Amino acid sequence: MSVSNYFQALVAAITCLEDYGLTNTLTSSSESRPSGELFINVRVDLVDGSVLFIREYVSARQGYIDHFSYADQYQSADESLIFRYDNAAHKPPLQQKEHKHFQNGEIIVCALPTIEMVVDEVLGCLTLSK
Numbered sequence: 439m440s441v442s443n444y445f446q447a448l449v450a451a452i453t454c455l456e457d458y459g460l461t462n463t464l465t466s467s468s469e470s471r472p473s474g475e476l477f478i479n480v481r482v483d484l485v486d487g488s489v490l491f492i493r494e495y496v497s498a499r500q501g502y503i504d505h506f507s508y509a510d511q512y513q514s515a516d517e518s519l520i521f522r523y524d525n526a527a528h529k530p531p532l533q534q535k536e537h538k539h540f541q542n543g544e545i546i547v548c549a550l551p552t553i554e555m556v557v558d559e560v561l562g563c564l565t566l567s568k
Contacts, residue, residue: 439498439501439502439503440498441470441474441475441476441496441497441498441503442468442470442476444476444496444498444503445466445468445476445478447553448478448480448492448494448553449466449480451552451553451554451557452464452466452480452482452490452492452553452557454557455482455484455490455557455560455561458561459485460484460485460561460564461482461483461484461485462483462484462485463481463482463483464480464481464482464483465480465481466478466479466480466481467479467480473497474497474498475495475496475497475506476494476495476496476497477494477495478492478493478494478495478496479491479492479493480492480493484560484564486515486564487514487515488512488513488514488515488520488560488563488564489512489513490510490511490512490556490560491509491510491511491512491513492510492553492556493507493508493509493510493511494507494508494509494510495507495508496508505525505550507524507525507526508523508524508525508550509522509523509524509526510522510523510524510550510551510553510556511523511524512556512559512560512563518541519539519540519541520541520563521538521539521540521541521559521563522538522539523536523537523538523539523548523550523551523556524536524537524539525537525550528545532545532547533547534547536548536549536550
Protein backbone atom coordinates (compact mmCIF):
# COMPACT_ATOMS: atom_id res chain seq x y z
CA MET A 439 0.00 0.00 0.00
CA SER A 440 1.30 3.45 -0.86
CA VAL A 441 1.19 6.31 1.65
CA SER A 442 -1.36 8.15 -0.51
CA ASN A 443 -3.61 5.07 -0.58
CA TYR A 444 -3.17 4.76 3.20
CA PHE A 445 -4.24 8.39 3.66
CA GLN A 446 -7.29 7.89 1.44
CA ALA A 447 -8.28 4.75 3.39
CA LEU A 448 -7.81 6.57 6.70
CA VAL A 449 -10.05 9.47 5.64
CA ALA A 450 -12.65 7.03 4.25
CA ALA A 451 -12.77 5.19 7.59
CA ILE A 452 -13.22 8.42 9.52
CA THR A 453 -15.92 9.57 7.11
CA CYS A 454 -18.26 6.96 8.59
CA LEU A 455 -18.67 9.39 11.51
CA GLU A 456 -20.13 11.83 8.97
CA ASP A 457 -22.34 9.08 7.58
CA TYR A 458 -23.84 8.64 11.06
CA GLY A 459 -24.47 12.40 11.27
CA LEU A 460 -22.04 12.76 14.17
CA THR A 461 -19.64 15.37 12.77
CA ASN A 462 -19.82 19.12 12.59
CA THR A 463 -16.59 19.39 10.59
CA LEU A 464 -13.92 17.05 9.28
CA THR A 465 -10.66 18.55 8.07
CA SER A 466 -7.74 16.57 6.75
CA SER A 467 -4.39 17.39 5.24
CA SER A 468 -1.27 15.56 4.24
CA GLU A 469 2.22 16.67 3.34
CA SER A 470 4.41 14.31 1.37
CA ARG A 471 8.19 14.15 1.39
CA PRO A 472 10.33 13.30 -1.65
CA SER A 473 11.55 10.23 0.25
CA GLY A 474 8.00 8.80 0.18
CA GLU A 475 7.06 9.74 3.73
CA LEU A 476 3.78 11.43 4.59
CA PHE A 477 2.63 13.69 7.43
CA ILE A 478 -1.09 13.27 8.13
CA ASN A 479 -3.31 15.62 10.15
CA VAL A 480 -7.01 15.02 10.65
CA ARG A 481 -9.43 16.85 12.93
CA VAL A 482 -12.99 15.71 13.44
CA ASP A 483 -15.27 18.03 15.42
CA LEU A 484 -18.21 15.96 16.62
CA VAL A 485 -21.76 17.12 17.33
CA ASP A 486 -21.35 16.75 21.11
CA GLY A 487 -18.34 19.12 21.07
CA SER A 488 -15.75 16.35 21.40
CA VAL A 489 -12.83 16.25 18.97
CA LEU A 490 -10.84 13.43 17.38
CA PHE A 491 -7.28 14.28 16.29
CA ILE A 492 -5.21 11.97 14.09
CA ARG A 493 -1.55 12.89 13.59
CA GLU A 494 0.72 10.41 11.88
CA TYR A 495 4.11 10.41 10.16
CA VAL A 496 4.25 7.34 7.94
CA SER A 497 6.28 5.68 5.22
CA ALA A 498 5.57 2.80 2.86
CA ARG A 499 8.17 0.06 2.82
CA GLN A 500 7.63 -3.02 0.66
CA GLY A 501 3.86 -2.43 0.70
CA TYR A 502 3.74 -2.07 4.48
CA ILE A 503 2.94 1.21 6.26
CA ASP A 504 5.55 2.09 8.88
CA HIS A 505 4.47 4.57 11.56
CA PHE A 506 7.46 6.68 12.61
CA SER A 507 5.28 8.66 14.97
CA TYR A 508 1.59 8.89 15.69
CA ALA A 509 -0.93 10.31 18.14
CA ASP A 510 -4.60 9.44 17.77
CA GLN A 511 -6.36 11.49 20.45
CA TYR A 512 -10.00 11.83 21.42
CA GLN A 513 -10.97 14.60 23.82
CA SER A 514 -14.16 15.95 25.31
CA ALA A 515 -15.77 19.32 24.63
CA ASP A 516 -13.93 20.78 27.65
CA GLU A 517 -10.64 19.58 26.07
CA SER A 518 -10.01 16.87 28.67
CA LEU A 519 -8.49 13.66 27.39
CA ILE A 520 -10.78 10.69 26.82
CA PHE A 521 -8.08 8.48 25.25
CA ARG A 522 -4.89 8.75 23.19
CA TYR A 523 -2.81 6.18 21.37
CA ASP A 524 0.76 7.28 20.68
CA ASN A 525 4.37 6.19 20.47
CA ALA A 526 6.03 9.20 22.10
CA ALA A 527 8.94 8.55 24.43
CA HIS A 528 8.23 8.69 28.17
CA LYS A 529 10.33 9.28 31.25
CA PRO A 530 10.65 6.90 32.91
CA PRO A 531 10.59 4.74 29.78
CA LEU A 532 7.68 2.40 29.21
CA GLN A 533 8.13 -1.31 28.48
CA GLN A 534 7.15 -0.64 24.88
CA LYS A 535 7.09 2.58 22.87
CA GLU A 536 3.48 2.10 21.69
CA HIS A 537 0.93 2.82 24.41
CA LYS A 538 -2.49 4.17 25.32
CA HIS A 539 -3.42 7.00 27.70
CA PHE A 540 -6.73 6.96 29.55
CA GLN A 541 -8.85 9.75 31.00
CA ASN A 542 -7.89 8.74 34.55
CA GLY A 543 -4.16 9.14 33.81
CA GLU A 544 -3.44 5.43 33.41
CA ILE A 545 -1.02 4.43 30.65
CA ILE A 546 -0.84 0.90 29.28
CA VAL A 547 1.33 -0.75 26.65
CA CYS A 548 -0.83 -1.01 23.56
CA ALA A 549 -0.05 -1.41 19.88
CA LEU A 550 -1.42 1.13 17.42
CA PRO A 551 -5.00 0.14 16.60
CA THR A 552 -6.41 0.39 13.10
CA ILE A 553 -8.27 3.59 12.30
CA GLU A 554 -11.48 1.54 12.22
CA MET A 555 -10.83 0.47 15.82
CA VAL A 556 -10.28 4.10 16.86
CA VAL A 557 -13.53 5.15 15.15
CA ASP A 558 -15.39 2.28 16.85
CA GLU A 559 -14.00 3.40 20.22
CA VAL A 560 -15.15 6.97 19.56
CA LEU A 561 -18.60 5.65 18.60
CA GLY A 562 -18.68 3.66 21.83
CA CYS A 563 -17.85 6.77 23.85
CA LEU A 564 -20.54 8.77 22.06
CA THR A 565 -23.12 6.03 22.70
CA LEU A 566 -22.22 5.88 26.40
CA SER A 567 -22.54 9.65 26.79
CA LYS A 568 -26.16 9.65 25.61
